[in-house]
Amino acid sequence: MTALSRISLSDFRSYPDALIQPGGGFVVLTGENGAGKTNVLEAVSLLSPGRGLRGASLSEMARSGGSGGFAVAARLALPSAAEASEVDIGTGTTTAAPERRQVRINGASAAATALAEWLSVLWLTPAMDRLFQEGAGGRRRFLDRLALALSPTHAVHASRYEAAMRARNKLLAGEAPDQDWLSALEARMAEHGAAVAEARAVTVAALSQRLADAPEGAFARPGLSLSGWNFGGEEALLAELRRARRRDAAAGRTLAGPHRTDLLVTHLGKAQPAERCSTGEQKALLLGLVLAHADLVAERIGRRPILLLDEVAAHLDPSRRAALFERLEAAGGQVWMTGTETSLFAGIGASASMLELSGGGVYPAPSRVT
Ligand SMILES: Nc1ncnc2c1ncn2[C@@H]1O[C@H](COP(=O)(O)OP(=O)(O)O)[C@@H](O)[C@H]1O
Numbered sequence: 083m084t085a086l087s088r089i090s091l092s093d094f095r096s097y098p099d100a101l102i103q104p105g106g107g108f109v110v111l112t113g114e115n116g117a118g119k120t121n122v123l124e125a126v127s128l129l130s131p132g133r134g135l136r137g138a139s140l141s142e143m144a145r146s147g148g149s150g151g152f153a154v155a156a157r158l159a160l161p162s163a164a165e166a167s168e169v170d171i172g173t174g175t176t177t178a179a180p181e182r183r184q185v186r187i188n189g190a191s192a193a194a195t196a197l198a199e200w201l202s203v204l205w206l207t208p209a210m211d212r213l214f215q216e217g218a219g220g221r222r223r224f225l226d227r228l229a230l231a232l233s234p235t236h237a238v239h240a241s242r243y244e245a246a247m248r249a250r251n252k253l254l255a256g257e258a259p260d261q262d263w264l265s266a267l268e269a270r271m272a273e274h275g276a277a278v279a280e281a282r283a284v285t286v287a288a289l290s291q292r293l294a295d296a297p298e299g300a301f302a303r304p305g306l307s308l309s310g311w312n313f314g315g316e317e318a319l320l321a322e323l324r325r326a327r328r329r330d331a332a333a334g335r336t337l338a339g340p341h342r343t344d345l346l347v348t349h350l351g352k353a354q355p356a357e358r359c360s361t362g363e364q365k366a367l368l369l370g371l372v373l374a375h376a377d378l379v380a381e382r383i384g385r386r387p388i389l390l391l392d393e394v395a396a397h398l399d400p401s402r403r404a405a406l407f408e409r410l411e412a413a414g415g416q417v418w419m420t421g422t423e424t425s426l427f428a429g430i431g432a433s434a435s436m437l438e439l440s441g442g443g444v445y446p447a448p449s450r451v452t
């Protein structure tokens with residue numbers, strides 16, 4: 083079991099100082115609108131590489147009226163087979179450097195990308211209701227999170243590819259770019275870009291297979307494919323970059339490459355692109371995808387992702403809600419869920435951690451107070 087056994091939030095969003103010590107299964111956070119439910123999930127999401135589930139800047143996360151920095155510190159219980167039984171993970175910023183994310187693993191400073199070696203976090207939030215309507219960037223980030231869960235080095239390759247691309251764009255914008263330096267940057271882009279493309283392709287193939295084999299359950303079955311970049315491996319990408327120098331210099335950016343990939347999702351039962359499905363159907367597609375992916379990751383790398391399901395229960399009819407809880411319970415693993423009412427979670431087992439959030443504090447939810 084990979085699960086958080088404690089997480090503290092200091093000057094994070096609406097929390098001056100809060101501590102949560104959840105069990106390993108369901109963690110249900112209830113509270114009024116604005117009580118700080120999504121804030122807690124965002125803190126958990128920062129225990130993985132990237133900008134967290136809101137994609138916000140670090141300075142937005144620091145509590146207004148606080149010190150200017152914030153800290154999220156967590157203890158992760160590891161699967162019993164692991165060498166150590168737990169690991170301490172911390173992340174945050176300081177007053178002096180409010181835009182620099184610091185990460186500590188067992189007290190030692192580490193890169194944010196190293197977090198993926200310890201845990202995976204997947205989420206569904208109300209903001210993702212527009213995932214299929216909006217631009218490819220959001221879908222690419224979603225895909226990358228899925229890929230990262232299967233391939234912990236994915237974030238490293240992605241960030242090295244992006245860094246080399248930024249340097250190449252800058253170089254091409256200059257008067258007479260140094261050809262050796264340009265070639266070196268393109269070689270770097272090709273190496274890491276091919277690794278990024280490979281991890282995505284492997285993810286889509288494995289997940290598609292799993293979805294195809296699964297029985298039609300309570301959630302719509304998605305079909306997946308990739309579009310936007312089809313040059314093949316490292317050498318093909320390198321050739322493409324060399325060929326496109328003049329074009330990219332004129333455009334002021336790199337026009338083709340894995341940074342342009344899009345994830346196409348269809349509703350298999352209806353043979354319809356996701357963007358044409360109803361909002362509820364789109365949500366069910368995403369839920370089906372994330373649940374199948376969590377199972378896939380658990381099977382492949384023996385570590386179930388921590389799931390953050392923000393306001394998901396409220397949008398499901400009672401029978402789908404019951405099916406969701408049953409499926410999650412059977413799968414095991416830590417699942418954080420939020421809602422405004424405890425009644426939404428009436429069907430879940432007594433072992434769930436039921437917490438009520440209010441005024442920056444965390445309390446046992448009223449229905450479980452005896
Ligand atoms: N940096 C911040 N400093 C202080 N409060 C914040 C900060 N960011 C967000 N908040 C507050 O957090 C609250 C929203 O919390 P949220 O977790 O989204 O609520 P909900 O329970 O509805 O999910 C709002 O009241 C907002 O003003």
Ligand SMILES: [Mg+2]
Pocket residue numbers: 119120121392
């Ligand atoms: Mg919320």
